[in-house]
Amino acid sequence: MRIAIDIDSTLHHYWDVLSDAARRRFGIDLPYEEQFDWGITRLKPKQLEVCIEETHSDEAILAAEPYPGAVGAVRRWHEAGHFIHVTSHRRDRCHPATEQWLHRIGLPFDELYCSFDKVARCREIGIDLLIDDSPVNLQHAIDAGIAVATLRHPWNAELCEIEDVIWADDWPGLERALAPLLDGAPRA
Numbered sequence: 694m695r696i697a698i699d700i701d702s703t704l705h706h707y708w709d710v711l712s713d714a715a716r717r718r719f720g721i722d723l724p725y726e727e728q729f730d731w732g733i734t735r736l737k738p739k740q741l742e743v744c745i746e747e748t749h750s751d752e753a754i755l756a757a758e759p760y761p762g763a764v765g766a767v768r769r770w771h772e773a774g775h776f777i778h779v780t781s782h783r784r785d786r787c788h789p790a791t792e793q794w795l796h797r798i799g800l801p802f803d804e805l806y807c808s809f810d811k812v813a814r815c816r817e818i819g820i821d822l823l824i825d826d827s828p829v830n831l832q833h834a835i836d837a838g839i840a841v842a843t844l845r846h847p848w849n850a851e852l853c854e855i856e857d858v859i860w861a862d863d864w865p866g867l868e869r870a871l872a873p874l875l876d877g878a879p880r881a
């Protein structure tokens with residue numbers, strides 16, 4: 694299978710990094726538990742942009758720690774012959790640091806894509822499964838006939854209820870939930 698995997702809030706806990714930046718720069722709290730909407734309304738658009746830029750500095754990218762079980766699961770899928778496309782809503786200039794980070798944490802991948810047209814790219818290269826936390830991306834992928842999976846977060850819990858989303862609260866759970874789809878599936 695051809696698998697696309699998002700980074701922020703999928704491979705590592707991005708929320709704390711973003712909310713730290715919001716608190717430090719603007720004195721605004723973004724409690725994870727209350728983040729029911731994908732839109733981040735407590736910050737003005739320009740403030741949000743500044744915070745995201747900070748979280749995508751080379752230093753911040755390299756400092757991220759993966760969720761427990763994430764690297765092992767992806768390594769097992771890669772060793773089983775599945776194609777791994779790592780995809781992140783980041784500027785192209787983040788590519789070198791992101792690649793260095795993937796090597797640092799030991800996550801095997803066939804391709805890294807830092808851009809703002811994630812699902813369009815997934816369609817272009819024939820992705821079978823997208824793992825992403827964004828309800829917007831999940832919905833677009835469902836509409837495109839791509840299987841979807843996610844870690845459950847407050848902002849995508851409702852979509853997990855109503856749509857055909859494979860989900861779990863952590864990576865070991867996600868690996869188990871995806872086993873029926875991936876085990877015995879044709880290799881990419």
Ligand SMILES: [Mg+2]
Pocket residue numbers: 699700701702703825826827
């Ligand atoms: Mg994400």
